[in-house]
Amino acid sequence: MPVVLDPDAAAVYKAFQEAGRPAYETLTAPEARAYYLQGRVATNPEPPELANVASLSIPAPHGAIPARIYVPKQPRLQNGLAPALVFFHGGGWVIGDLDSHDVVCRQLADAGTLIVVAVDYRLAPEHKFPAAIDDAVAATKWIDANARELGIDAARLSIGGDSAGGNLAAVVALAARDGNGPKLAGQVLIYPAVDFAMTHGSHSEPETSVLLTHSVIRWFRDHYLNGTTDIHDWRASPARAESLGGLPPTYVLTAGADPLRDEGDEYAARLKQSGVPVTYKHFPGQFHGFLTMGKLLQQANVAVNEIGAWLKQLG
Numbered sequence: 630m631p632v633v634l635d636p637d638a639a640a641v642y643k644a645f646q647e648a649g650r651p652a653y654e655t656l657t658a659p660e661a662r663a664y665y666l667q668g669r670v671a672t673n674p675e676p677p678e679l680a681n682v683a684s685l686s687i688p689a690p691h692g693a694i695p696a697r698i699y700v701p702k703q704p705r706l707q708n709g710l711a712p713a714l715v716f717f718h719g720g721g722w723v724i725g726d727l728d729s730h731d732v733v734c735r736q737l738a739d740a741g742t743l744i745v746v747a748v749d750y751r752l753a754p755e756h757k758f759p760a761a762i763d764d765a766v767a768a769t770k771w772i773d774a775n776a777r778e779l780g781i782d783a784a785r786l787s788i789g790g791d792s793a794g795g796n797l798a799a800v801v802a803l804a805a806r807d808g809n810g811p812k813l814a815g816q817v818l819i820y821p822a823v824d825f826a827m828t829h830g831s832h833s834e835p836e837t838s839v840l841l842t843h844s845v846i847r848w849f850r851d852h853y854l855n856g857t858t859d860i861h862d863w864r865a866s867p868a869r870a871e872s873l874g875g876l877p878p879t880y881v882l883t884a885g886a887d888p889l890r891d892e893g894d895e896y897a898a899r900l901k902q903s904g905v906p907v908t909y910k911h912f913p914g915q916f917h918g919f920l921t922m923g924k925l926l927q928q929a930n931v932a933v934n935e936i937g938a939w940l941k942q943l944g
Contacts, residue, residue: 632836632885635914641672641925642839642916654848658723658754665724673732674923674930677739678702685746689767691760695749696768697727698779699738705941710777712785713744714817714940715769715801719792719918721849722753722761730791733921733933737789740937744781746772750797753853761853762864765797766804773811785944787815787877789936791920792841792889793849795821799867799896806875813877815943817936820882820889820917821896824868825850825860829891839886841917846888868892873899878906880939882932887917908939 634642650668653661685696704711714737718730727749738745750764769788776783790798795818802816827846831837838844854865863870873896881897883890897909912919915928923929 630830630834630836630885632834633914634839634886634916635926635928637926638886638915638919638928641922645840652842653724653845658752658852662724662726665720666726666729669729669732669921672922672924674736676732676735679735679738682735687748687768687771689764691751694764694768695727697731697734697747697749699734699745699747700780701738701742701744703742704744704780705742707782707785709780710782711744711780712741712814712940712944713746713772713776713779713781713787714741715772715786715788716745716747717750717765717788717790717794717797718747719790719794719819720752721845722758722793722853723849724752725793730921732923733791736923736933737937737940740934741940742937743785743940744779746779757852758854758859759864761793761797762800765801766810769801769805769810783811785814786811787817787940787943788813789817789819789880790821791819792917793822795819796823796867799823800864802876803863803867803870815878815880815940816876817880817940818882818893818896819920819936820884820887821893822889823866823896824892825854825866829895831891832888837886837888837890839916841888843888868896868899872903873905874903876900876903876905878908878943880908880936881910882920882936883911884915884917884919885911885913886915889917910935
């Protein structure tokens with residue numbers, strides 16, 4: 630599929646190339662994490678002002694899961710409780726943390742006038758699959774169980790994430806549908822990774838190897854999975870689930886210059902075919918990861934506001 634980057638996206642891509650930053654696959658995981666965090670200063674927009682931001686510690690079998698709660702100035706209260714979005718950050722299950730996605734969580738809380746709880750799940754390769762999934766499920770269940778104390782309306786609890794975080798959100802939604810989690814009001818899947826087979830056309834097109842390159846995806850995969858057998862496990866590849874029926878209303882976002890484009894598009898289509906209410910938005914001139922770059926890419930702010938509007942219409 631021909632891909633033409635929007636002028637601002639092309640300029641950002643050119644700047645990244647000229648900066649001479651090392652490819653993640655040439656670094657150790659800790660080095661890659663440091664580089665990823667450094668980049669956010671140049672790309673993150675100014676965050677909106679919120680009523681409160683606080684740290685949380687979620688108990689889990691292996692120890693505490695760090696989290697952060699974002700409360701907007703004017704949450705949509707019903708009986709004193711607000712809707713909420715549990716958010717899982719992207720980063721290939723290897724990089725990223727609460728700080729890398731702090732601004733976008735603030736934006737979503739403000740745009741959706743709801744509470745956002747960001748979850749800092751364990752990363753690979755120190756903690757391979759399914760550690761991130763176990764944390765995502767455990768955190769969602771704990772947030773639901775403690776909703777009232779957090780000011781959250783459990784009946785209006787949604788989940789979401791970008792890239793690897795979109796993968797975790799999709800898996801949590803499937804687990805919850807099957808009884809291992811709360812009833813969810815919705816899920817937001819932002820350029821999600823849903824099939825580790827990586828056989829869709831966008832995984833081999835030269836035009837999609839932008840920032841999230843074909844080689845770095847394989848580096849992420851090899852750090853996260855224990856071996857090829859994990860590819861077929863629906864907890865790694867939610868597209869491998871036997872059925873997508875019975876899932877909550879879903880917002881799916883894809884980008885044109887993204888190796889994950891085609892699997893996200895197909896997942897949205899399968900959800901719709903399964904009777905799930907789906908809102909699908911494609912940004913043809915943007916690359917993977919653009920959502921957090923609102924300082925440089927206006928379409929990132931458009932996307933955040935559209936997601937916020939969708940979350941509002943959930944109730």
